[in-house]
Amino acid sequence: MDLTPVLALVERRRREAGRPVVVGVSGHGGSGKSTLARALVEALPDAVRLRGDDFLDPARVHRRSADWDGVERDRLATEVLRPFRDGTPGEFRxxxxxxxxxxxxxPVPRADVLVVDLIGLFHPDVLALLDVTVWCDxxxxxxxxxxxxxxxxxxNDHDRVWTQVWGPNERDFDAAFAPREVADVRVPNP
Known part of the structure; x- marks a missing residue:
């Protein structure tokens, strides 16, 4: 996996922003988001990772929805992304x-870079809070x-949920928000 384009863009955005930056890593379930996020944290100085699974509603994420309603984007934005980017103290759960x-x-982590990996992340409710967007292609x-x-x-036997809920949710989210197209960088993971 070649991280060179992502690392270069993150460094450029860090210089331009003059503040901590947020790197959003998204893609379909099973695309390698967590693996990519961990690799970015290892390669970037003063970077921390936030698992997107910490911001899923367990009941809603198992239901059909056109916009990945089970992703608690408002809680993520309010409790973590805004305070992190602003460099202000905050707490999250x-x-x-x-x-x-x-x-x-x-406490909201303190670092130069926060890497968040999450399904349904490239949604209008949080897109403006992501300084770099990376799609696991x-x-x-x-x-x-x-x-x-x-x-x-x-x-875990989640086959039925994958085929009847999560797969269809991914297709609906793709049709509504074109997350692959809004990504700054696409990282293939064949």
Whole structure:
């Protein structure tokens, strides 16, 4: 995976902004968003990652929706993205999947770069808060198969949810918001 174009753009945006910058990594479920986000954090000085899964509503993310309604974009924007970019103190709460509730508040991280990886991230509600947008460019059917295989390997049989909810949600979101087209950089992950 060649990160050179992404790293160059992040450095340019850091210089231009004169403040901390947010890198949004999105793509279909199973496209490699988390892997790409971790690689970016390793390659960028003073960068931290925020898992997008911490900003999913467990009930809504398992329902059909044309705009990935289960992604809590407002909470992400209000609690993390705005304070991080402004360099102001703030607190946010991650969703604790093991506990079935939000965790106790923790401080918004301080760094030069925040990398957020999340499905449905390139939505008008948060797009203006992302300084760099990176799309994991994988064929949707390949991503779907990878996601299902990953879940099965982890002992989770989510095949029905992948085929009846998440796959259709991805297609609807693509049709409504063209996330691949709004990305600054597309990183292939064949």
């Amino acid at each position: 991650r969703y604790a999947w093991d506990l079935g509730r939000l965790r106790d508040p923790e 994988v064929d949707p059917e390949v991503a779907l198969r990878r996601g299902m295989a990953r879940d099965r390997a982890a002992g």
